[in-house]
Amino acid sequence: MADAPNGDRAARTVVCADALEWLAANPLQEDCAILTSLPDASEFRKMTFDEWLAWFDAAAEAVLRATPGDSVALFYQSDIRIDGRWIDKGYLVQRAAERAGCSLLWHRIVCRAPAGTSTGRRPGYAHLLCFSRAFQAPEADGAADVVPAMGSMTWSRATGTAACEFALKWLRRHTEARVVVDPFCGHGTVLAAANNLGLAAIGVERSPGRAKKARELRL
Numbered sequence: 001m002a003d004a005p006n007g008d009r010a011a012r013t014v015v016c017a018d019a020l021e022w023l024a025a026n027p028l029q030e031d032c033a034i035l036t037s038l039p040d041a042s043e044f045r046k047m048t049f050d051e052w053l054a055w056f057d058a059a060a061e062a063v064l065r066a067t068p069g070d071s072v073a074l075f076y077q078s079d080i081r082i083d084g085r086w087i088d089k090g091y092l093v094q095r096a097a098e099r100a101g102c103s104l105l106w107h108r109i110v111c112r113a114p115a116g117t118s119t120g121r122r123p124g125y126a127h128l129l130c131f132s133r134a135f136q137a138p139e140a141d142g143a144a145d146v147v148p149a150m151g152s153m154t155w156s157r158a159t160g161t162a163a164c165e166f167a168l169k170w171l172r173r174h175t176e177a178r179v180v181v182d183p184f185c186g187h188g189t190v191l192a193a194a195n196n197l198g199l200a201a202i203g204v205e206r207s208p209g210r211a212k213k214a215r216e217l218r219l
């Protein structure tokens, strides 16, 4: 996927910190955009489901409020089923966007399994959502409505590489953003994919082990 100008490695910074505290203390520059996946309830063993839901609502809103007004925030989220209930994370992020005064610019579907497949606890697709407060997306951007495969996963909770590439190529083509921020960067898939496209990247991750991997990951 490497097509950085002259093969240069774009800059990458990874901070080991709580994402929401870091976003509050570090206002993003105008040339930053966000591409992230908020952590699932299964990552918070000490929280009840309702506590996670409240955390997710607040985190999505904080990410959207931290996004520069003329830039965009992209979320890659997959739904879950818990106790017979379907938790639509696309909806959760959209209601946070309403509170943050952001509009939905587009909503793509990323296939996590081939169409026609019946999957288990997680559906065979993920939401890829793009929001902004003031940026106007082109009416027709020429990009696919359904991304047919998410690509490879660098670890069990990774954003698929093809989904990263789809989002980042859209960002590079249609916005002025040249720095991609992933406040929940995990092993750094988004950061490495951004660097491969010549975009600088900033990641935040609370786990020291994952932050170390995120500094080193190459795709």
Ligand SMILES: C[S@@+](CC[C@H](N)C(=O)[O-])C[C@H]1O[C@@H](n2cnc3c(N)ncnc32)[C@H](O)[C@@H]1O
Pocket (backbone or CB within 6 Å): 017, 018, 019, 020, 036, 037, 038, 039, 040, 043, 157, 158, 159, 160, 183, 184, 185, 186, 187, 188, 189, 190, 204, 205, 206, 207, 210
């Ligand atoms: C869905 S994973 C991100 C996956 C990432 N996009 C990748 O491809 O590697 C969410 C990450 O958020 C981290 N995380 C959870 N709560 C956090 C917090 N409050 N601040 C920073 N990172 C957090 C988790 O440790 C986990 O690595």
